[in-house]
Amino acid sequence: MNRLVTVRLTLLVLAALLVCAVPSLFAQGVTGEVRGTVTDAEKGTPLVGANVILQGTNFGAATNLDGVYSIRNIPPGQYTVLVRYVGYRQQSRQVTIATNATATADFQLSVSALQLDEVIVTGQGTAIEKRKLPSPIETISAREVATAPVTTLDQLIQGRVPGMVSFNTSGQPGTAGRIRTRGIRSAFASQTPVIYVDGVRVDNQDNFRLQRGTGGLVTSSLADLVVGQIERVEVLKGGAAATLYGSDAAAGVIQVFTKKGFAGAPRWTFSTSLGIDEPETRWVIEPFTKEKVLKNGNFQQYTANVTGGSDVSSYSVTARMQSSDGVIEKNNSRYYNIGGGMRSQFGEKLSVEFSAGYTNSLYGGMYNNNAIASILGSSEDSTFQRSSNADSLLRVALLPDHREVVNRFTSSATARYNPLSYLGTRFTVGIDFRKNEQRIFNPIEAASWTSTPGGGLFRFDRDFLTISLDAAATISYPKQGDIVSTLTVGVQGFREEDRQSQATGTNFPVPGTDDFDNAATVSAAESNQQLFSGGFYINENLGLFDRIFLDVGLRIDGNSAFGKDAGLQSYPKAGIAYNISDEEFWPLKEYWNSFKLRASYGLTGKFPQAFTRDRTFAAGRFQNIGFVVFANPGDRNLKPEKTSTLEFGFDAGFLEDRVALQVTYFTETTKDALFTVAEQVTSGYASQLRNVGEIENKGLEISLNAVPISTADVDLSVRLSYSSLENKVKSLGGTPPFNIGGFAFLPLRVEEGQPIGVFRLNIPRPERGTGQYDANVVNHGKSPTPKHTGSISATLTLFRDLRINALADYSYGGYVLNTGAVIRFFDGLYPEINRVPAGYNFATASEVWIEKADWLKVREISARYQLPTAYYENWGIRSIGLNFSVRNVFAITPVQRIDPELHGLRSGRQLEVGGINFFTLSAPREYRFGLDVSL
Amino acid sequence: MKRIRRTLFDRRHSGIAVTMLSLLAALLLAGGCELIDPTEVRNPQVTDESLLGQPGSLQAALQGVRNEFTNVVENIAYFTDVVADNYDNVATFISPSADFSRDITWSDLTLPGVYTPPQYLRAYATFAINNVAPKEPDQAGAPARIGELRFYRGMATLMLGENWAFAPLEPNAAPSTSNQIIDAAIADLNAALTSSAPQSIRTAAQFALARAYHARGNKTQAVAAANAALALSSTYVFSAPFDAQTNTNLAWTFAVARALNDIQPLPRLDYLDPKYTDATGTSPIPVLKAEEMYLILAEAAISDNNLAQAKTHMKNAITLATGTAGGRTVVSFRDIDPRRNRPNSDAMLVRADASSPARPGLVKARSGATVPIKQISNTSVSAADVDVLVTVADHLWMLHLLRQEIFFLEGRRMSDIGIRLPVAQRELETNPNMSKTGPGSAVTVPAYIPPSDEMDRFTITGTTTTILHDMNKILANNKVARFTIP
Structure with missing residues (x-):
């Protein structure tokens, strides 16, 4: 073998070790191209990033920043050019491609409230249009994301996803909303939906095992999922849509896609947002709290973004830094975030996407709730006010230092290879790495306040790593005609490593030191967990006459948490969608132009811990000697709990899609529900997780989108959504009911025939005699889970330059426990001292502490004004925009003494039902003034 | 001549290229698979495989039992004293029913924390003796450890029998009566006494046997055991130890440390409060003391109507309790408790009830003052007070007063006054032989116990505090004792 061949073979070996991204050959032979512009039919403005494809082929492109697209290297022939853009009705046109010639096809799209043409990539294994899907899938569009005055994903979801709620836990930095959809399906598992970013699973947990307690309030990994590079979001609410995610997805799936840029010359955008956070004092009781403890905080945010690209690749990079002083001293936060994404097309067959993001967050915390050193709690229960020098005691109380630093890195790489016109493959790999360090220092000077004589240093570290892998192949054959079939086969897996450690140092000899070296007593603990989950899935979507779509799928799953005797689990799904309005006999096409009926069944699950x-x-x-005692009894038959969902509904469009109505009725039943079953005390064990229960959730989801006004100068769009929920524990499987939260005097329980987390109350009955009460009453259905939720939003655009947006969400039918009132009662403060009737104590009349948690909160009002280009286009500036927004504007609620939405006391590791307010801080009112300049 | 450059994927080389790639893939799958296998997880906790048969397993199991013993003692100590007249729950999340003893039900919110530790200790000790010990590699050291395990199991069983009228002793078992429970305790303690456990444990077992026979009402055996115990040590103290990193003294937590800071003592016992003063919360709780032996002998003497003997034994107990022998030192404690609405001055006089004499020195000023505290034993009674006793009832009254003061915050008083707790909810719901209406489901409160929370009530007039009821007088009038009173 000669040297040249040797060299080549060596190069081949090296190349074989790399990801297969191989430059393709230049085109052979002669071809033509098509180009054109895509604009808004009313206004004539270009639509950026519109999808243009040649139907039945793999050819496609996106419009660039000027609304111009071009598709090249097309073999000559007749094609249908199809254009899609979110918020508009799709259009198509016939085009003839000739050799070495450029055909032109321009499109003017009109506005549509109904999104059936939207392409979804979640839940099917491959991109598919909404009209073919038998389950409702919600989306948050790129424009909504871009204009939302929010920092994190949980804030973005508030009010924007019909059927999903995200309730604030507290106004403190590092905490995140409780994201819930369709009720509570499990008595143990977290009900936070699984979150994927560019196909990679990311950490969504809170209340880590070894985290330092600060009175019950905990920080969450959702708080560092910052919005910066998010392009759009797709949400599955569980049921059939989530089946392909397997032993995981019962509580829903949120898919986040990050920006990959648009073709065009590099476009720079710089934004600044400055503002003030004003504390929400409506539910603050003591004047001392309002005057001395709470204060206004300053806010600043700076963002830079560059995006651009060519016909074959595009990129977007965003960098952001943000700082907020908080409304209580030391309650500050800071974010530094940089993220980027790129997309590259290598010839017709291969495309690659890559994204990476890094966030560094800092949260300043404090002691809360009933922690001995709680600041807000000690102010609201008058501890400061009753001391001889309130100001000086407050200063001492503010001495402890709480810092939490999070470093988070998420990265994803996806390769799509379409070797044949009917065969596409996709391969995704990625990681999410989150490292957080919490450090609490109680200095000696505050020893009497914190009850740590000699001072104390508490540190908690958590390293969390998820590696995800996903490979799928899609066969779309036939692609057109009376029968259309899309078959997807895939493999998905992820591995989690969760390493936590904790250290405590107490008794520092002198003030001024805060290192473990200097503590007299140091102790430490460690807790590690590993988990692997993997599965195989297959999904077939069969289209008949472009009207009826049958969707059938199956997922088979394995998980390291299953008992040795449990084996693999299978999750089937089936559904049908019928676009009845496409039939010739459809009579009301003028007024009622679109009607899709759908029904589906799906099985999802949740694996045990x-x-x-x-x-x-x-x-x-x-005493310095190691010991062992009993912990978990174990169950070899442990398997995942399975939730089966049946959904019926329709999507309707009226008046040329200017009004869209979406209605879904769902019923979910969780069987083999994992309950913490109590063991006999004499056994030495406390409890064991067992598959014994049955839980039911039923409800109705209604969503109305309308664009009442859409003229050249004025646009008004309105969205209303409503969801009802009935949650019930159908069966305890013969095991006794148990607590899942609350306090000993008023626990939240799992009881047969009642919603999960029903409050157990003692109801005073003075008519039967002094001190008489009904003990341990649970059959009243009062629980923290609301029975009705929804949102209202409106967007008004005037003269194309001024856009005003308002968003509100509401909740009623839930209840909240006012624990702060109990403490004020103990302290003899008015008016709580009168809450308990004579002859009773705080526990025998525990019903008095429950309040109705009905509220409507206006979350955001924002306005954005685009300065007319005439003023600055000579300076090389593309656009200047001014914006003003207010978040947490005001609330309409009958509840007087507490914020009814909040939940300040996390109980348990996974499931969190909510419903306990304990002097919890409300989210402040955020005023923001911003300026952005695009070059 | 210009060389025609060929690309790697030229047709001529494509066959070789494909072969090489396939070969590499095969090699990767064959050898490298392990490196990329994501399914391997390892449980980092201790499982059956990593415990049984391992060296040191029996020692670790024994240490777990010792740790649980401290849990048993501290929970029973503070809770039963609140139930009895020693302490009043003023403002903590301890069940408010604790002060209203007839209101204590099986669903009581603090009861599980008190009932569970003795049962857990029994389960751990039984597991250690039956499962861990036989497989322990160090069989030579096993008998001594087994003896010690039986001591602790005996102590936990004894405390179960002292404070509960009915309780199961095994999973799925029907509840045993307290006499049966104490008999089981005696069996374990006897086994510990005759085992090869260290001398310190065997001595403790001797003292524990006297306490157990006393609880059982067996006068002859109790006297013999008490004398044998005093022969081993006449200044004995055996305490449940604490370890700042693992557990802090719960009685101290409720009496001293909590911000709401409030269980408050009966005014005539004020000078004993809070008993446990170590700022790190590691003051040990005494469990077996020589004073108890003297008081058992005194009770036996009263039962035999030998009042002179009773006086001698009581005076021995007083000398020991007020002295400094055996570690009974005095510590200075700076108490910041504000004592709101309670007696809080050195000049305060206290009447045990409306017809009793007002006595000085029982209340100490707090709110930042320094008070002398004895952490093991103390009493306000002097030898002179004993000498003036005349009738059997007088002696019985004095006996109960001494027991109350000397065993303050040690978890003895509730049992002495006759109250027995119900079994906690979890046991009633999971044990097929127990129910929410059967034996063990209700609290036992004798008729002579005053209603509501009257045991804790008092009034302050000027510099005199008058307690509503003198429980010791009530006990004496009702001839309440373990041995029969003439």
């Missing part, structure tokens, strides 16, 4: 199947012992140290 890692290691709960094993019998384990807890180890510790006592």
